[in-house]
Amino acid sequence: MSGPAPPSTRPKRQVAPAYRIVAIPAAFALGSVGAIAAEHAGLPWVVGAIAGAVAAVLGVLALPSIPTRRATVVILGLGGLAALRHSSFAGADRSWLLLLWAVATMLTLVLVDRADAETVPALAGGTPLRNRLPETARVGAVIAVVVAVAAVALVPTVTERLGRHVWPGQQPGESDQLNAPSSLQSTTELSLTSRPRLSNAVVFTVDAAHADFWRGETFDKYYGSSWSNSDAENPRLLLHGDGTDVQVPPAPYDIGAQTGVEFRQTFHLEAGFSDVLFAAPSPRVVETDKLLNERSDGTLRVAPQSGSDFGKGAVYTVTSRSNPVTEDTLRAADRAAVPAAIADFYARRPGTTDRVIALGRSITARSPTTFDKVQAIEAWLGANTQYSLNAPLSPPGVDVVDDFLFNSHLGWCEQIASSLVVLARSSGIPARLVTGFAPGARDALTGRFVVRERDAHAWAEVYFPGIGWQGFDPTASVPLAGDAKPGGSWLTDARRNAVPLAIAGALGMLIVVAGPQVLAALRRRRARRASWSASALHRLERAGRKAGRVRVPAETPREYAVALAQRIGDDRLVGVGDTLDAALYSANGVSETDRTNADAVLTSL
C-alpha cells in the first residue's frame, strides 16, 4: 500500500537573525579582494567585486547546513589568502581596496562573535548586552588604532630586516625573451627610426627611498639615425666578492661614483626577461646571484657565464653613489678642465649636419658655463619642439636630429634627448645618450616605484669636471639625482610622523569611545536644567549614592526619599519626596516656597 508521503517533520534550518548582518561586512571583505583579483586577471574590477560580494553573501546566508560562524571564518580565510596573493600585485594603486578588506574583515569578526554571544540566553535579571552597532563601532575603532600602530611600528622593520634583497626568480624561457620589451634587452645599437612599444605592463618595481632615473645603457656614437656603444664588445667580467655582493669598480673620472652619497635600491622584476641591470647612477655594489659584465661607461648586464638572465620574480639590490649637486656647484665645475679621455671620446664633433652644429653653437654662444649652455639647449628645445609619440618617423638616410630640429619639430624622448646630446657636443660639451626608465609611480601602500613599459625613457648625461656624469632630461621635468624628496610607503610616512598621528589617533579614540557618554551626560544635564523636578531628583539620587543607597528603577521619588530619610535619619527628606511627587505628578505643581525648602534640604545634604 502506498500513499502520499508524510510531511517532513524535520524543521528547515535557517541562519539565526543575529548572523544576518554579518553578511554585509563579509561581502565588502570578499568584494574588495575580488576587485583586486579581477584587475590582476585583466577583468573589470567591478566584476570581481560583485563576484566576491555575492560569494560572501551566499556563503554566510545560504549554507544553513554549515554553522554560520564556521562558514564566515572560512570565507574570511579565503579572502585573506586572496589579499595576500594580490596585495603584491603591482597594478594600479588599489591600496584603498586592501584597506577596505582589512576593515571589513575586522568588522565581520566582531559581528560574528557578537552574533554568537546573542545566541546564549540572557542571565535572568542581568544587564542586557549593549546595542550591537554602537558596540561594534566602538570596538572596531579601538582595534583599528591598535592595528594601525602595529602596522606602522612593525611592517617597515620586518620588511627591511627580514626582507630578501636577492632572489633568483624564474628561469626565463625563449618566449619570455622574445616578448620582452626592447628596453629590457641589452643592445649595442639604438635605432632612432623605430617606434618603441609602450604598454601599461609593469616591468619592475623598485624599493628605494626616493625617485631616480633607473639607468640601463649609455650610447656614445651617433650615426645620424642610430646610436651605438663603442665599448659594447669588450665588457669586463665582474665576479662575486663577499657572498652575493658584486663590487663594481667606478668608471674612470666618475667622481660621484667614488665619493658620492650611497643610495640603495632593490629591484623586483615583473617582466619575464631582462639582461640589463638597471640602477640609479652610479652602481658600486650589486647584490645578485648572477655574474655581471661591466662596460667602461659603467653599464651593467648579466654575464653569459651566469647561465641565465633575470626572469620574472628576480630580485637584486644595487647600492649606488652620486654627489648631490646644485646649480651653483655645476656652474663652478667649469673651473677645472675636462679630462682629455672624456673630451676626446664624448665631446668630439658628432656626425650630423652642419646646420645642426651651427644651431648648437648659436644656442650656447651667450652662455658662460657648461651648465648654462645645457640649460639654454633645454630651453630652446622646450620652445621649438613638441613631444609626441605619434611623431612621424624620419625617412631612411635622413639625419634624425636634423629632421627633428628643422622639419618635424615633433618627437619623443629619443629624438629630444639625442638632440640635446648632439647640440651639446656641437659646443664641445661632453655628453652621451642614456636609456632606461623614468622613476614610475609610487604605490601609496607599498611605497614602491611601479615602473611600466611606458616609463621607458631616454635622456642625456653631461660630464662636469670634479663631479662626474649628471643627467639632464629635456623631455619631461622628472627629478634628478639628489633633487627628489624622500619617499616611502604610507607606513613609513606614518612612522615618520608618529607623534602628531598618535595625538590625532588618541583624540579620535576619545571621541569615538567617550563621545556617546559625554553626549548622554550633556543631554541629561540639559534636561535637569530644563526642569526643577529633574534637577532635584538628580541631587536626591546623588545624595543617596553617597549614603550607599542607590535608587532602584521601580522606586518613585517619594518612596526613595522616605527610604533615604530612614537611612540617613533626616525626616526632612520625606517633605522633599512630597514636593518632588507634587512637582512631577500634581496638576497644580508646587509653590515656590516648597521648592525653596526642598532645595535648602538637598543643599544641606
Add this chain to the structure above:
Amino acid sequence: MSVKPTPDPGGRGPGTALRGGAPGHQGPGDLTLTSIVLFTLGAYGVAAGAATGQEAVVAVGVFAFTLFGLGIVWPVWSLARLDVTAVAPTDATVGDSIELRIKVTGRAARVDIRALDPAGTWWSTAAPSEGRLPHTATRRGVFRSVRIQLRSSAPLGVFVRTRTIRVALPAPIVVAPRPSVAPAVLQPIPDERVSSGSPLLVRGGGDTVRAVRPYSPGDPARLVHWPSSARRGEIVVREHEPPPALGIALVVDLRGTIPEVAASLAAGIGTATLAAGGVVWCGTCENGEPVGELVVDARDLGRRLARATPGAPAEAPHQWPAEVVHG
C-alpha cells in the same frame, strides 16, 4: 535491626555519587578556528612578504597577527578585571534547582557565566550586572563556596577565555540527601523524655486512667465519669495516662561504599516516620565525632544528614528501637 541499601548503579563514590550534567571546562581557554586562520595568514604573510621584500604582503600578515594577538589579550584582560559575589539559599535537597543571586563587578561588554559542579548552562550578560543563576544541587553536604565560571571571546572570537572563580557564600548552603521511598517505622519508645509531660485529656490518647478530678469549666462532657460523680455528689472527670511515643532511632553509618544511597535511605525512613507522627532520633558522625539528637522536623533531619560524614555514629539511646542504616 539493620538496613543495607541496594547499591545505586550510578554511584561513583563519595562526593560524586549523584553528580550530573556536562563536565565543566577547567582550562584557561580555547583557541578557535578564527585563531588558526589568522595565525596562518599572519605567518604566511610575514614570511612571504619578508622573503620577497613586499611591504604590502607583510602588512597583510601583520594585520592578521595583530588581530590574533589582540583576540587573545582582550578577553584575558577583560575577564581579569571582573569579580563575582554570590548568595545562595540556605537549604536545598539533592536534585533541587536553586537560584544563586550573582553580582558581577567590573566592566565588560559581554561575558558568559555559569555555575560549576555540575557545569550548568551558559548565560550571557554585560558587566557590571546582577542576576539569578540557576544551579542544580547535586551533592549532599554543607557548601561554603560555589564555583562560578566566566567566559568571553569578545571581541574577535579568536580565543575563548574561561576563568573559574571560587566564590565564598555569606551563609553556607546545606544540601540534604533526597529521601528515597521508605516506610515509616513506628515502634513504642520506652523513654519518658519523649512522652508528653502533661496528662492527656482526650480519649484516644492513653488507655490507662490515671485519676479523676473535679470538673472544670471547659472539660469535654464525654470525660465526665458518671459513677464517681454519683458517688461523690459532684461532677468529676477522668484523667488518662499519655500514650507511649512511637518512632525510631536512626543510626546512620556512612563508612561503606555507598554512603549517599544510605543517606537517602535514612532520609526516606526519617521523613516518613516524622510524617506519620513518629519521633526520630538520629545518630551520625560529624567531622569524626559521633552526634546523636532528637530530630525536630524533616528540615532538621535533612541538615543532620547533610552534615554527616563517614565515621562511627552515635549509639542509639538505651531501650530505643534502632534502625541502623549502613552506607
